[in-house]
Amino acid sequence: MELLPLLCHPGWFCCCVGLIIILRLRRRKPWDPSKCSVSLAGKTAIVTGANTGIGKCVAMDLARRNARVILACRSRERGQRALEEIRRQTGNGAVLLEMLDTSSMASVRAFADRILQQEKRLDILINNAGASGLPHSMTAEGLENTFATNHLGPFLLTNLLTGLMRKSAPSRIVFVSSFNHKNGEIHLSCLRGQNIRGFRPDYPYNCSKLMNIMCANEFARRLRGTGVTVTSLDPGIVMTEAVRYYSIFIRLIFKSIGFFFFRTPEEGAVSTIFCAVSEEAEGLTEKYIDCDCMLALPSPAARDPPVTAKLWEACEQAVGLPPSPPK
Numbered sequence: 001m002e003l004l005p006l007l008c009h010p011g012w013f014c015c016c017v018g019l020i021i022i023l024r025l026r027r028r029k030p031w032d033p034s035k036c037s038v039s040l041a042g043k044t045a046i047v048t049g050a051n052t053g054i055g056k057c058v059a060m061d062l063a064r065r066n067a068r069v070i071l072a073c074r075s076r077e078r079g080q081r082a083l084e085e086i087r088r089q090t091g092n093g094a095v096l097l098e099m100l101d102t103s104s105m106a107s108v109r110a111f112a113d114r115i116l117q118q119e120k121r122l123d124i125l126i127n128n129a130g131a132s133g134l135p136h137s138m139t140a141e142g143l144e145n146t147f148a149t150n151h152l153g154p155f156l157l158t159n160l161l162t163g164l165m166r167k168s169a170p171s172r173i174v175f176v177s178s179f180n181h182k183n184g185e186i187h188l189s190c191l192r193g194q195n196i197r198g199f200r201p202d203y204p205y206n207c208s209k210l211m212n213i214m215c216a217n218e219f220a221r222r223l224r225g226t227g228v229t230v231t232s233l234d235p236g237i238v239m240t241e242a243v244r245y246y247s248i249f250i251r252l253i254f255k256s257i258g259f260f261f262f263r264t265p266e267e268g269a270v271s272t273i274f275c276a277v278s279e280e281a282e283g284l285t286e287k288y289i290d291c292d293c294m295l296a297l298p299s300p301a302a303r304d305p306p307v308t309a310k311l312w313e314a315c316e317q318a319v320g321l322p323p324s325p326p327k
């Protein structure tokens, strides 16, 4: 009997599918937010990109813990929908919506100004907003769109809010990076849209996620001893709308394979919630957490102090901050 027809037998096929479904249902939970009883009453948190996906799930969790939660969103309509859903599901009325477009440094500054005026404290800042698969384009401020959205906006925002966070210490800053950072490279001219290799849409994404980790660690070093801790993390491969800029074909493949192999946004939010609220992550700083909530080493490129120093300087210039040498 031929081997090939045997392997193609429907019985085999069903066995395989059954096995995959069993593995999917038995996927272990690395750390369970529902078993963590930390309360955030009296604390204020900002979640960027909170209208959908991981950001919305994180905001939902923080609201359940009774934090005052500011949803920083680009679209008022989508943000308002998320706000209503979170208020309804958690019964927490102190969930607010503020407009923020991290691709625009003017928008970041206006947002930070409003926060500094309105809020007396800030205990948790989740830099979650990001996009992948954006077509290569330049913003009105002369920055490359993906780098601006995923890195320079969060970089500027964090710089503008650390003063308030120091006053509220102990406080936590969290950067949602990605495993993809391992394929990133640092070419400073990319920030202004030059020398982007082949313009593959995931190239700027991968590089921006590498920058997230490098600057998170630099923030951590600069904030040592202040009670403000900074971590970065990998959420795992998550079914989110971050793929919405890819073609319908890629989105369809993503959706159908996704059910079996990718995490749901709830599962993808776990490592972020771990960094932001868990007792285990208290005092944890200058560290990278993987999608199973384990301490992990980012790629060697992310652990290169001279390159990090140059990147920090280039980011300050790009967003219009005065130079601030490390202490």
Ligand SMILES: *[C@@H]1O[C@H](CO)[C@@H](O)[C@H](O)[C@H]1NC(C)=O
Pocket: 179, 180, 181, 182, 183, 184, 200, 202, 203, 206
């Ligand atoms: C970006 O990272 C992903 C995942 O690690 C990888 O599959 C992809 O090839 C990378 N893209 C580029 C342009 O390096």
